[in-house]
Amino acid sequence: MVKAIVSIEDHRFFDHRGVDTIRIMGAALRNLQGGGGLQGASTLTQQLIKLTYFSTSTADQTLSRKAQEAWLAVQLEQKATKQEILTYYINKVYMSNGNYGMQTAAQNYYGKDLKDLSLPQLALLAGMPQAPNQYDPYSHPEAALERRNLVLSEMKGQKYISAEEYEKAINTPVTDGLQSLKSGNSYPAYMDNYLKEVIDQVEQETGYNLLTTGMDVYTNVDKDIQQRLWDVYNTDQYVTYPDDDMQVASTIVDVSNGNVIAQLGARHQASNVSFGTNQAVETNRDWGSTMKPITDYAPALEFDIYDSTATIVRDIPYNYPGTNTPVYNWDRGYFGNITLQYALQQSRNVPAVETLNKVGLNRAKTFLNGLGIDYPDMHYSNAISSNTTESNKQYGASSEKMAVAYAAFANGGIYHKPMYINKVVFSDGSEKEFSDPGTRAMKETTAYMMTEMMKTVLTSGTGFNAYISWLPQAGKTGTSNYSDEEIENHIKSSQLVAPDEMFVGYTRKYSMAVWTGYSNRLTPVIGNGFTVASAVYRSMMTYLSEDDHPGDWTMPEGLYRSGEYVFKNGARPTWTAPATQQSSTPAPANQTPETSTSQSSVTTPNTNPNSNTVTPNAGTNENTATQQPSTNQGQPNQNPQPAQQ
Numbered sequence: 001m002v003k004a005i006v007s008i009e010d011h012r013f014f015d016h017r018g019v020d021t022i023r024i025m026g027a028a029l030r031n032l033q034g035g036g037g038l039q040g041a042s043t044l045t046q047q048l049i050k051l052t053y054f055s056t057s058t059a060d061q062t063l064s065r066k067a068q069e070a071w072l073a074v075q076l077e078q079k080a081t082k083q084e085i086l087t088y089y090i091n092k093v094y095m096s097n098g099n100y101g102m103q104t105a106a107q108n109y110y111g112k113d114l115k116d117l118s119l120p121q122l123a124l125l126a127g128m129p130q131a132p133n134q135y136d137p138y139s140h141p142e143a144a145l146e147r148r149n150l151v152l153s154e155m156k157g158q159k160y161i162s163a164e165e166y167e168k169a170i171n172t173p174v175t176d177g178l179q180s181l182k183s184g185n186s187y188p189a190y191m192d193n194y195l196k197e198v199i200d201q202v203e204q205e206t207g208y209n210l211l212t213t214g215m216d217v218y219t220n221v222d223k224d225i226q227q228r229l230w231d232v233y234n235t236d237q238y239v240t241y242p243d244d245d246m247q248v249a250s251t252i253v254d255v256s257n258g259n260v261i262a263q264l265g266a267r268h269q270a271s272n273v274s275f276g277t278n279q280a281v282e283t284n285r286d287w288g289s290t291m292k293p294i295t296d297y298a299p300a301l302e303f304d305i306y307d308s309t310a311t312i313v314r315d316i317p318y319n320y321p322g323t324n325t326p327v328y329n330w331d332r333g334y335f336g337n338i339t340l341q342y343a344l345q346q347s348r349n350v351p352a353v354e355t356l357n358k359v360g361l362n363r364a365k366t367f368l369n370g371l372g373i374d375y376p377d378m379h380y381s382n383a384i385s386s387n388t389t390e391s392n393k394q395y396g397a398s399s400e401k402m403a404v405a406y407a408a409f410a411n412g413g414i415y416h417k418p419m420y421i422n423k424v425v426f427s428d429g430s431e432k433e434f435s436d437p438g439t440r441a442m443k444e445t446t447a448y449m450m451t452e453m454m455k456t457v458l459t460s461g462t463g464f465n466a467y468i469s470w471l472p473q474a475g476k477t478g479t480s481n482y483s484d485e486e487i488e489n490h491i492k493s494s495q496l497v498a499p500d501e502m503f504v505g506y507t508r509k510y511s512m513a514v515w516t517g518y519s520n521r522l523t524p525v526i527g528n529g530f531t532v533a534s535a536v537y538r539s540m541m542t543y544l545s546e547d548d549h550p551g552d553w554t555m556p557e558g559l560y561r562s563g564e565y566v567f568k569n570g571a572r573p574t575w576t577a578p579a580t581q582q583s584s585t586p587a588p589a590n591q592t593p594e595t596s597t598s599q600s601s602v603t604t605p606n607t608n609p610n611s612n613t614v615t616p617n618a619g620t621n622e623n624t625a626t627q628q629p630s631t632n633q634g635q636p637n638q639n640p641q642p643a644q645q
Contacts, residue, residue, distance in 0.1 A: 001102065001114055002086055003161075004126035007154040010044040013086075017077045019043060019070045042066075045073040047129075048089045052213055090114075094211060095125065096132035096139075097181060098275075109137070110177045119165060120172040123151040137174055138181050145174040190230035193265040194221050196275040197400075198420045205434055206424060214427035219420055220259035225252065228543055233267045238539040242529045244268060248536055249279035250514040251399040251418070252544070255407035255506060258416025258436050263400065280399045285515060287386040287397040288478030289347045290504045293450055294405050296355040296383050297344055299367040301446045305358050309341040309453050310565035310573065313351040320353060320380045327353045327384075330479075341453045341565065345461035347477060349384050356383035370441040371405040371415055373397060385480060402504045402513035408441045409450050409474065410506040412556070415441035444556040445568065450474075451553055452566050458505070465534040466505055471545050472552040475505025477534065482524070490522045497524035503533040505541065508550035512537055 006013045042050070049072045076085065095105035102125050106114045110121055117125070127147040128135045137144040149170045156166040187195060198219050202210040210217060232238045233248055244267075252262040265278040279285075300306045306313075315335040318327050329349050335342075343351040356364055361378045368374065375388060376395055388396035400418050408415040416436045425431040454474035457463040462477040480500040482491055491497055499521045504513040516533040517525055559566050562573050 001090070001117075001122050001126065003158075004122050004151055004155060005086070005090070006044070007158050007160060008127055008151045009047070009129075011154075011158065013044050014082055016043060017074060019046070019073060042069070043073060044089055045077055045085055046070060048085060048092065049073050049076065051089075051092050051209075093129040094132050095128050096136040100211065102126075108181075109179065111179050112177075118169075118172070118177065119161065120148060120152070120169040120174075121177055123155065123169065124148040124174065127151040137178060141174050148174060188227075189269065190226055190264065191221070192269065192275065193278040193280060194219070194226065194260075194263050194420070196278050197260070197263065197281060199275070201420045202424065205421070206432070216425040217421055218423040218425075220254075220261060220422055221420075222261040225262040225540075225544065226264070229262045229264050229540060232536055232539050233264055239532060239535045240528065241267075241532060242527060245518060245523070246516060246525075246529060246532065247279065247519055248514065248516050248532065249283065249399050250512060250536060250540075251280050251403040252510055252512045252540065253403045253407050253416075253418060255410040255509060255511050256416075258404055258407065258419050258438070259422070260400070260403075260418050260420050261510075279515070281393055283398050283515070284389055284396060285500050285517060285521070286480035287402060287502050287515070288480040288500060289349075289352075289384055290402060290476050290478035290502050290513075291382065291386050291397065292344060292347070292352045292384060293409070293454060293476055294371055294373070295364055295368060296352045296359065297340065297453070298409075298442055298446055298450050299359045299364050300355050301449050302367065302442050303359060303363060304568075305355075306340055307571035308565055308567040308573075309339065309449055310562075310567070311340040312337050313340050313343050314354060315343065315348050315350050318350045318354055321357045322380075339565070341456060344453045344476075345456045347457075347462050353380055353383040356380060367442070370439065371401075371408055372417060373401050373405060399513040399515050402502075403511045406475075406504050406506050406513065407511035409447045409454070410508055410511055410553075411438075411447070412444045413440055413442040413447040414438040445558045448553060448556055448559065449566050456564075463503065463505070463534060465531050466503055466538045466541075468538060468542055468545075471507060471541065471549070473505055473507045473541065475503060475537070478502035478504070479530070486522065491524055493524065493526070495524075495526050496530070497526055498530070499524060501525050501530050501533045503537045505537050507541065507545060508553060509548065510541065510544050510550075512540060 046069045049069045080088075091101040091103065093102065094100055095102060097108070099105040099108055103114050105125055105128070106112055106117055106121075109125075110117060114122070114125075124135075124137060124144060124147075127150065128144075130147075134140060135144045135147045152161070152166055152169050155161045156163065161169070198217060199210045202208065202215075202217055208215065229250065229252070247266050249265045250263070251260060253260050263278075263280050265280040270276075297306075315329070315338050317334065319325055320327055327350050330347070334350065335346075335348065338348070338351070340351070342348075357380065359367075361380070364382075365375065365378045373386075374395055375382060375386075379387075381387060386397035404416060404418050416438045419434065419436055421434050423431060423433045451474045454476055455472070457476055458467045458473060463475050466473075466475055478501070479498045481498055487493070487497070500515060500517040502513070502515050504511075506512070514533040514536045516529070516536070555561065555566070558569050560569060561567070565573070567573065
């Protein structure tokens with residue numbers, strides 16, 4: 001094994017003292033000539049230093065970093081023998097499929113110790129550390145074969161093996177001796193997604209790769225809660241799923257500090273995949289109407305566009321600002337003048353879009369940024385959706401982002417970024433603690449008024465399936481929609497269908513965001529599938545709260561209550577006794593309501609539904625409903641979405 005490693009990685013390993021000046025000059029010459037070589041300028045000792053002390057990210061490979069590696073490599077060569085350095089290297093390198101160290105890889109790949117492997121098997125392992133996933137013999141046998149044969153060629157060139165041994169080895173199948181792949185993970189399967197985020201946050205906060213650096217990391221996960229979440233996903237004991245293919249992604253956070261106590265990105269995860277895509281964090285799926293509280297209504301209260309939960313808003317025919325494209329409610333009907341609370345409770349789209357127009361795209365984007373959410377470009381369709389094609393962590397929404405955003409409502413307007421780690425102890429005994437102090441994302445009055453309105457979503461609105469009678473909680477449903485073209489050409493169904501169904505809810509102690517859908521977006525959620533997100537939430541929040549009741553929120557100064565509504569001090573009540581209101585148009589067969597109950601059975605304040613006049617509120621001299629959209633507030637929506645729930 002030693003001969004194979006030094007042949008491919010460092011020909012002069014036994015001759016240099018940590019830095020190989022000949023290799024450095026050779027690499028520099030090849031760079032000047034625009035060519036390449038079999039080896040880079042780093043010695044095995046330098047590679048060990050990088051694995052132990054530095055980030056392995058390509059972006060961090062600076063000249064300054066290389067100089068540090070070289071200096072530390074020289075120091076290590078003065079303190080350790082060549083054999084010790086090789087041993088450290090062999091035990092530390094990543095070997096794909098969750099395996100660290102060549103001995104571990106030998107056992108998992110071949111069922112043998114390193115000393116018992118054949119020449120071609122040793123050569124294959126020796127060649128993997130440069131690009132372990134690329135040279136994985138299970139996933140990429142052709143690349144693995146080419147790399148193995150290169151190692152054998154180098155060994156022959158260094159006269160470590162004869163021509164006969166070389167010919168025999170290269171004619172051996174790359175799969176020779178490989179056993180069925182087993183998971184090399186030394187942790188429970190339910191921890192894989194969470195640990196991926198731990199690794200990422202450790203590198204963000206310290207610059208070190210947890211997997212290749214000697215350190216102890218203390219996380220914020222609650223193993224019992226994480227295990228229960230896994231059980232909720234993967235058994236039928238708590239939630240009834242329509243089939244095994246439906247996926248779920250969710251995040252649970254402590255609202256007081258942003259600590260992520262549980263997170264899981266999928267059901268029925270493959271046991272032989274380590275740190276794969278975590279749908280709870282990395283996603284481009286649409287979060288629908290769960291965006292309304294943070295994009296539209298909270299900013300409107302924060303900027304004094306609305307002064308109470310009883311403010312009258314319009315649910316009438318309305319176009320996306322700057323376009324001729326109408327905004328539709330799920331039922332394609334309108335309720336006329338309704339209270340702000342009722343608009344949110346019943347997830348009406350028209351009032352949400354008009355509210356965003358009053359707030360302005362720039363102010364809404366700034367408000368969202370304060371809650372950890374950003375878009376490359378803000379559009380008016382973002383009033384009712386998070387439609388973005390970005391699947392990385394930077395833009396759009398995810399269960400992680402939505403859980404911490406709603407946690408700010410629960411925590412009196414203070415936002416904490418999601419925290420997976422709380423302490424790192426380094427190999428030298430030094431330690432560093434991590435927490436997020438929090439920033440004020442909104443006034444305490446705004447957070448309380450939003451909570452009061454979202455309580456009614458569970459008691460009287462679209463989120464009734466998440467209701468827990470003994471638990472003070474608030475939340476919002478979300479349903480995305482297919483375009484007419486997708487329904488006609490791909491879905492071809494007259495049933496109620498949607499690509500995504502979500503629920504985000506919170507108590508005074510916990511916030512949880514749940515996404516449900518299918519890996520293939522064109523596989524629709526149908527029937528009882530629409531209840532899964534709220535059922536997962538209800539099951540987990542019941543488990544979290546049954547022995548630790550957090551109680552209700554206390555109304556802050558600056559507000560007063562009148563009936564079921566909350567007003568800012570100085571605001572004048574503008575509502576009257578409730579009266580039954582009906583939708584004017586039945587829902588088309590393929591549009592998706594957020595509740596299966598009849599809309600005609602709900603009640604709203606009697607505010608002269610035949611009138612289109614909006615009752616004035618304090619501080620609303622500008623941006624009234626009749627104001628033309630301002631093009632300098634951001635781009636008008638280029639791709640307005642159909643009705644969102």
